[in-house]
Amino acid sequence: MKNKAKQKQIAIKILATIFSFLIFGLLWEMLVRFSDVGRVMPGPLETLQSFFEHFTEKYSAYTLPEHVWRSLRRVLTGYFFAAIAAIALGILMASYKTIDAIVSPLFNMVRPIPPVAWIPLAILWFGINDGSKYFLIFWASFLSMVQNVYAGTKSADPKLIGAAKMLGANDGHIFLTIVLPSAVPYIFSGLQLGINSAWAMAIGSEMIRSTDGVGWLIIRGMDNNNLLQELVGILAVGIVGFALASVLRGVEAKLCRWNKRGT
Amino acid sequence: MSMEQERDLTKRQMIVCDHVSKTFYTKNTETKVIADLNITANENEFLVLFGPGQCGKTTALNVMAGLETATSGTVTVGNEIVTKPGPERGFVYQTTALFPWYTVMKNVEYGPRARGMSKKERRKKAQYYIDLVGLGGFENSFPNQLSGGMQQRVGIARAYCNEPAVLFMDEPFGHLDAQTRYLMQEEIIRIWEKERRTVVFVTNNIEEAVYLADRVIVLTNCPTRVKKEFIIDLPRPRNYTDDKFLNLRAEIQDVVDKTL
Numbered sequence: 001m002k003n004k005a006k007q008k009q010i011a012i013k014i015l016a017t018i019f020s021f022l023i024f025g026l027l028w029e030m031l032v033r034f035s036d037v038g039r040v041m042p043g044p045l046e047t048l049q050s051f052f053e054h055f056t057e058k059y060s061a062y063t064l065p066e067h068v069w070r071s072l073r074r075v076l077t078g079y080f081f082a083a084i085a086a087i088a089l090g091i092l093m094a095s096y097k098t099i100d101a102i103v104s105p106l107f108n109m110v111r112p113i114p115p116v117a118w119i120p121l122a123i124l125w126f127g128i129n130d131g132s133k134y135f136l137i138f139w140a141s142f143l144s145m146v147q148n149v150y151a152g153t154k155s156a157d158p159k160l161i162g163a164a165k166m167l168g169a170n171d172g173h174i175f176l177t178i179v180l181p182s183a184v185p186y187i188f189s190g191l192q193l194g195i196n197s198a199w200a201m202a203i204g205s206e207m208i209r210s211t212d213g214v215g216w217l218i219i220r221g222m223d224n225n226n227l228l229q230e231l232v233g234i235l236a237v238g239i240v241g242f243a244l245a246s247v248l249r250g251v252e253a254k255l256c257r258w259n260k261r262g263t
Numbered sequence: 264m265s266m267e268q269e270r271d272l273t274k275r276q277m278i279v280c281d282h283v284s285k286t287f288y289t290k291n292t293e294t295k296v297i298a299d300l301n302i303t304a305n306e307n308e309f310l311v312l313f314g315p316g317q318c319g320k321t322t323a324l325n326v327m328a329g330l331e332t333a334t335s336g337t338v339t340v341g342n343e344i345v346t347k348p349g350p351e352r353g354f355v356y357q358t359t360a361l362f363p364w365y366t367v368m369k370n371v372e373y374g375p376r377a378r379g380m381s382k383k384e385r386r387k388k389a390q391y392y393i394d395l396v397g398l399g400g401f402e403n404s405f406p407n408q409l410s411g412g413m414q415q416r417v418g419i420a421r422a423y424c425n426e427p428a429v430l431f432m433d434e435p436f437g438h439l440d441a442q443t444r445y446l447m448q449e450e451i452i453r454i455w456e457k458e459r460r461t462v463v464f465v466t467n468n469i470e471e472a473v474y475l476a477d478r479v480i481v482l483t484n485c486p487t488r489v490k491k492e493f494i495i496d497l498p499r500p501r502n503y504t505d506d507k508f509l510n511l512r513a514e515i516q517d518v519v520d521k522t523l
Contacts, residue, residue: 164373166349167374258363
């Protein structure tokens with residue numbers, strides 16, 4: 001009984017998704033066909049066709065998947081180091097009052113500055129090519145992750161820590177078995193925020209100066225007045241961003257089976 | 264006086280609260296919660312601290328367990344003065360304090376694991392206590408998959424698994440429905456008769472106090488002190504509707520009414 005109800009729910013969800021895409025596509029198509037918009041803007045079918053054609057056809061030197069891969073590589077490298085740094089700093093700040101007192105004022109000053117504001121300096125420091133991009137991606141995702149790791153590390157229930165102490169656990173064991181597991185759901189929502197920022201920053205930095213990547217694709221489309229290329233780029237950005245977030249959610253669900261967020 | 268009690272009197276004192284007081288200080292206020300508490304619990308005795316809500320019973324228990332420090336006075340468990348939490352004392356919490364990210368097995372074996380017992384040994388021990396509390400088959404369930412009563416069983420097994428000399432229980436059945444509560448009262452006595460320990464059990468339910476205790480200590484309102492002490496000399500298993508049971512209950516009720 002329960003299984004059937006669940007299946008039904010999933011079926012409804014899938015149908016609703018298809019329905020919403022159909023409505024959106026239909027409105028878009030109608031707008032293109034029956035208004036002046038059509039003179040400059042391609043419709044959804046044309047966009048999809050071009051999207052799939054460029055799996056083999058090249059934009060400049062690379063096909064669409066190759067451009068995506070180039071952006072992705074930048075994102076994953078910057079993001080990987082940002083995640084490690086953010087988790088380390090967040091835990092240190094939450095665990096040691098001295099570190100917190102020293103780092104917090106500086107961090108709170110820097111945090112509200114949008115990462116894009118650092119683009120000129122990043123280029124000055126790390127060069128116009130991939131160096132500055134790695135840095136910007138690192139920085140953008142790092143900033144959005146630290147806070148969550150910090151909050152997560154602080155979130156451990158004092159009652160559970162008391163219970164662990166009553167059972168004879170020392171501080172190190174409490175950190176590993178109580179503090180860290182309590183922080184995991186927070187860390188994961190930080191990682192989600194981080195991957196979004198990293199992806200956004202990758203596209204942004206590629207728009208500034210690049211010869212490949214999806215950001216380049218979109219900005220070159222604009223330069224050449226090629227709206228179709230822009231739309232294909234945007235579609236690719238959306239799909240990849242969605243995929244990245246889904247992968248993270250999947251990992252979290254596996255790791256946090258005990259948590260309601262995870263199930 | 265029965266033979267059994269006579270033997271009880273010769274028993275070793277396991278817990279001694281000596282002129283314990285506790286005051287909580289905040290910025291502008293100080294709240295005296297425990298006035299002057301003198302309590303002893305004998306080895307393997309089931310002692311119930313009974314008092315009205317908010318009277319400071321839980322604080323008293325926390326101080327005895329080492330989760331809070333006394334403002335003055337000392338608590339001795341065994342031969343040691345209590346200053347901080349430690350595995351010689353087990354604690355069962357009011358609401359579940361299980362580790363939600365661990366399965367039943369991992370919760371129960373937590374203490375032995377923290378103290379470095381080998382996996383094989385601690386698994387065996389944990390399995391024994393899981394079976395003892397009647398949760399065999401649920402070893403791999405997570406706490407949020409269990410009912411309230413089952414969660415408290417895990418809490419009891421976890422406290423027992425460390426093999427502490429004394430067990431503190433802070434209204435462990437307070438959040439259960441009436442039916443489950445009766446069942447758990449029977450269960451805790453069954454477990455205790457099998458694995459004797461000194462138990463200090465806090466409750467605000469008279470019936471529960473009389474059903475469980477060797478001795479009931481009635482506490483006054485906040486700041487609390489000992490009001491009166493009752494020895495419950497009834498054979499187990501006890502019957503809630505037995506005349507003697509009801510008489511004792513009324514007697515205690517009488518004292519409590521005067522406290523309020």
